[in-house]
Amino acid sequence: DTAVSQTPKYLVTQMGNDKSIKCEQNLGHDTMYWYKQDSKKFLKIMFSYNNKELIINETVPNRFSPKSPDKAHLNLHINSLELGDSAVYFCASSQVSGGATDTQYFGPGTRLTVL
């Protein structure tokens, strides 16, 4: 019973293609996130959704579009992929209720390689 799962684990594609990464959590959390880890291991937040509402949208190209069909899912769609999009993308979830800050639990990551 995986807490935060992502599919696929590996994604290899050509420049210019469109791809999606899916994330699901079974922890009952109300907030989900996407983080990007670059080749130097640096981790940076991209988006955050609370109860299906976008609450964090960092400076990310418009080619990246998150979609949250329900509280348990947060997908990431990327249009017109570029070489610089190659990275590991992590999904995470946490419970943010009453302004409290709870721990974020991460999925296994999706390694995206753009050729």
Next chain:
Amino acid sequence: AQKVTQAQTEISVVEKEDVTLDCVYETRDTTYYLFWYKQPPSGELVFLIRRNSFDEQNEISGRYSWNFQKSTSSFNFTITASQVVDSAVYFCALVGSGGYNKLIFGAGTRLAVHP
């Protein structure tokens, strides 16, 4: 601005040595949370500890211990009697009170434990 600095890029030790990973943070918030995550070679991000700004008690969990000092804005992590399985990249992270639960990560410290 909020920032986390992990000045040690890489540390190499021999098994059974004690090792301390440094973390210095910057924030203007009076309420904030600090975290440590471990990223083993398999790539996932594993939560280790969460500490809020009002709780300066040090914590010990088995061979792991954490020293939180607000006076020096530091949250250091010590592994006692290191083992090869401790080899990983360790990230220190910060969430401020107004940051919508956005994790600000340090650059990470790569720990290599040799037999």
